Structure formats: C-alpha cells, structure tokens
Amino acid sequence: MLAALSGRAGFPAPGIDILKTPCLWGTNGALCVNRVVIYMLLAAIVTVCLFVLAFRRPSLVPRGLQNVMEAIVEFVRNGIAIEVIGPEGLAFVPLLSAIFVFVLVGNLFEVIPGIQFPVNSRTAIPVILAVLVWFVFNIVGVKKQGGLGYIKSVLFPPGVPWPIYILVTPIEFVSTFVLRPFTLFVRLSANMIAGHLILTIFFVGTGYLLGRALTIPFAVPSFALAVGLTGFEILVSVLQAYIFTILTAVYIGGAIHVEH
Amino acid sequence: MVHSLGLLAAAVVNVGVPIGKGLVYGLAAIGPGIGIGFLVGKSVEAMARQPEAAGMVRTTMFLGIAFTEALALIGFVLAFIVK
Numbered sequence: 001m002l003a004a005l006s007g008r009a010g011f012p013a014p015g016i017d018i019l020k021t022p023c024l025w026g027t028n029g030a031l032c033v034n035r036v037v038i039y040m041l042l043a044a045i046v047t048v049c050l051f052v053l054a055f056r057r058p059s060l061v062p063r064g065l066q067n068v069m070e071a072i073v074e075f076v077r078n079g080i081a082i083e084v085i086g087p088e089g090l091a092f093v094p095l096l097s098a099i100f101v102f103v104l105v106g107n108l109f110e111v112i113p114g115i116q117f118p119v120n121s122r123t124a125i126p127v128i129l130a131v132l133v134w135f136v137f138n139i140v141g142v143k144k145q146g147g148l149g150y151i152k153s154v155l156f157p158p159g160v161p162w163p164i165y166i167l168v169t170p171i172e173f174v175s176t177f178v179l180r181p182f183t184l185f186v187r188l189s190a191n192m193i194a195g196h197l198i199l200t201i202f203f204v205g206t207g208y209l210l211g212r213a214l215t216i217p218f219a220v221p222s223f224a225l226a227v228g229l230t231g232f233e234i235l236v237s238v239l240q241a242y243i244f245t246i247l248t249a250v251y252i253g254g255a256i257h258v259e260h
Numbered sequence: 261m262v263h264s265l266g267l268l269a270a271a272v273v274n275v276g277v278p279i280g281k282g283l284v285y286g287l288a289a290i291g292p293g294i295g296i297g298f299l300v301g302k303s304v305e306a307m308a309r310q311p312e313a314a315g316m317v318r319t320t321m322f323l324g325i326a327f328t329e330a331l332a333l334i335g336f337v338l339a340f341i342v343k
Contacts, residue, residue: 016340083319183330190333243326250323 011208014200019121019193036122043106043119050101073097080246085253092252095136099129100245103188107237110196111230118237121192126185133248134181141255153258184247191240195233202226281339288335295328 025033054069062070076097081089106119120126141150154176155169203226209219303321307314 079319083315183327183334186337187326187330187333190336194333194336239322243322246319246323247326 011205014197014204016193016197018197018200036117036119039109039115039117039119040106040122040125042115043102043109046105047098047102050105051098072101076100076245080242080249084246084249085256088256089249089253092249096245096249099133099248100241103129103244104238104241107192107241108234110192110199110237111234116199118192118196120188120240121196123185123189126188129188129244130181130185133184133251134177136248137251137255138177140252144256145258149258150255180251184244188240188244191236195229195236198229199226199233202229277342281342284342285335285339288338289332292328292332296325299324299328 019036021034021036023032023034024038050065050069054066058066073093077090077093080100081093081096085092103120106125109115110118110121138150141154144150145153155172156165157168157172160168202222206219206222206226209215209222300321303317303324306317310317
C-alpha cells in the first residue's frame with residue numbers, strides 16, 4: 001500500500017512542463033530559438049501584416065481585410081478609447097489597437113491548427129507589454145500634470161483628512177506602481193496557461209483513454225469536452241485581449257484626468 | 261523501520277503535494293467566485309433596470325471582473341509554484 005502510494009502510476013497528467021520546448025537552434029542559454037520563439041516572431045509579423053495589408057491602399061468603400069481591420073480599429077476607438085479615456089483618448093488609438101491586435105493574434109494561436117500554442121502563455125511577452133503600458137501611463141501622467149503634480153495626485157488623493165495619508169499613501173504607491181503592471185501580465189499569462197493546460201489535458205486524455213478497449217467509451221465525452229472547450233478558449237482569447245486593452249486605457253485615463 | 265519510515269515520508273509527499281496544489285487553487289477561487297457572481301448579478305440587474313446604460317455597465321462590469329479575477333489567477337499561479 002505504502003509502496004504503491006509512493007510512486008505515481010496511471011495517466012501521466014501534463015503539467016507546466018508542456019510550455020517548455022526544446023531548442024531548434026542554439027543552446028539552452030540566452031540564444032535559444034525554439035518553437036515558441038518562432039511563434040512569437042510570427043505573431044509580430046502577422047500583426048504588422050494585418051495593419052499594412054489592410055491600410056496600404058485604403059478605399060472609400062472598404063472590402064475584405066480592410067473591412068475587418070476597420071471594424072476592429074473602430075471598436076477600439078469608440079468602445080475603448082473614447083468611452084474610457086474621453087476625447088483625449090483619440091491620440092492613443094494607434095497604441096491601443098496595436099496592443100489589442102497583437103494580444104488577440106498571440107492568444108488565437110492557441111486554437112489555430114498546426115500551431116496550437118498561445119504565445120502569451122510564455123510570461124515574457126505579457127511582461128514586456130505590461131512594462132510598456134507602465135512607461136506609457138507614467139510618462140503621460142508626468143507630461144499632463146508635471147512630475148511633482150503627478151506624484152502628488154497619485155500618492156495623495158484629495159478629499160481625505162491628512163492622518164489617513166499614513167495609510168493611503170503606501171497602499172496607493174504599491175497598487176499604482178507595482179500591482180498594476182503585475183496583475184496586468186499575470187492575468188493575461190495565467191489565463192492563457194490555464195486554457196492551454198485544460199485543452200492539453202483533455203486531448204491527451206482522449207488519446208490515453210483510446211489506448212485500452214475498456215476505456216474507449218470514456219474517450220467520447222473527453223473529446224467532446226475538448227472540442228467544446230476549444231470554443232470557450234476562443235471566447236477567452238478575445239475577452240483577454242479586450243480586458244488587456246481596456247485596462248491600458250483605464251490606466252492612461254487615470255493618469256490624464258486629475259482627481260478633484 | 262527506517263525503510264518504512266522513508267516510504268511513509270515519500271507517500272506523504274507524493275499524496276500531499278497534489279492535494280496541496282488543489283487546495284491552493286480551490287481556496288483562492290472561493291472569494292473571487294463569490295465576488296464575480298455578485299458583480300455580474302448586480303450588473304444584470306442594472307442593465308435590466310436601465311437598458312440605455314447597458315454599454316457603460318458592461319464596460320465597468322468587465323473591469324470589475326478583471327480586478328476580481330486577478331486574485332483567483334494569482335492562486336492558480338501559486339498552485340504551480342507549490343513544489
């Protein structure tokens with residue numbers, strides 16, 4: 001009994017290791033080019049190509065790709081930039097729509113046959129995006145309100161009796177300058193890791209259950225659930241791209257509008 | 261004696277770690293689960309009462325979900341850190 005419990009047997013559940021892929025070129029050091037790196041570059045190239053091909057020769061009556069991309073940019077412009085930031089948000093539409101499309105492409109790689117790896121599940125990409133967003137909203141705040149004014153408006157929110165600042169100022173500092181970028185990248189990458197793991201577990205499980213005659217009937221619901229969850233992951237991909245963009249807009253808006 | 265103690269320790273580690281991982285995520289999901297349910301329920305109520313404000317409510321709802329969900333996701337990441 002003890003000996004059986006001390007060794008694990010049965011279904012080899014895929015763990016976090018599935019995110020690690022062997023190097024195709026170079027060594028396991030700084031210059032390791034593996035499958036994921038190629039997908040990262042592919043995501044960037046696809047994003048650039050989508051914008052360039054759609055708006056290279058814009059026609060008055062949009063057709064095909066231009067139609068799709070105009071719908072996306074219009075959604076970001078009206079639904080996110082203007083609604084969250086206000087009229088000043090128009091200046092940030094290029095940044096926001098680029099972030100939206102890049103995150104969306106990276107997420108959708110999860111369900112594209114032949115790739116099936118969400119680029120954003122490797123934490124490096126969301127971290128870089130979050131650092132970019134951190135710099136953008138801080139620089140915007142400093143430009144709009146001046147260095148001291150920005151620090152003052154962040155750390156000392158008005159309308160609070162002064163002894164409360166002993167409590168409020170550290171909380172505001174941590175939440176604005178540390179937790180904002182941290183939760184921004186954790187939200188995106190953890191969602192993508194979770195989605196990738198769930199899909200892998202159900203597809204690998206289907207294969208495992210097909211291996212023995214006795215368990216073949218159980219492979220059917222496993223496969224059905226895997227297909228259903230693929231649809232759910234498409235929803236999650238779009239939602240996470242939307243949430244990443246809208247949070248970027250909220251942070252920029254918070255830096256622009258001084259609280260009274 | 262020493263051998264069976266070693267086996268017992270290995271068994272505790274092998275059985276306890278998956279249970280711990282499950283508990284970490286499960287416990288982290290309770291609060292955000294209640295919170296998101298409450299939040300979406302209230303938002304639906306608001307949208308039903310004032311359909312013309314539905315767009316604004318929806319945006320704010322997604323924002324609230326994103327903030328609440330972060331706690332559960334940090335628990336999810338912790339579940340992998342537990343070794």
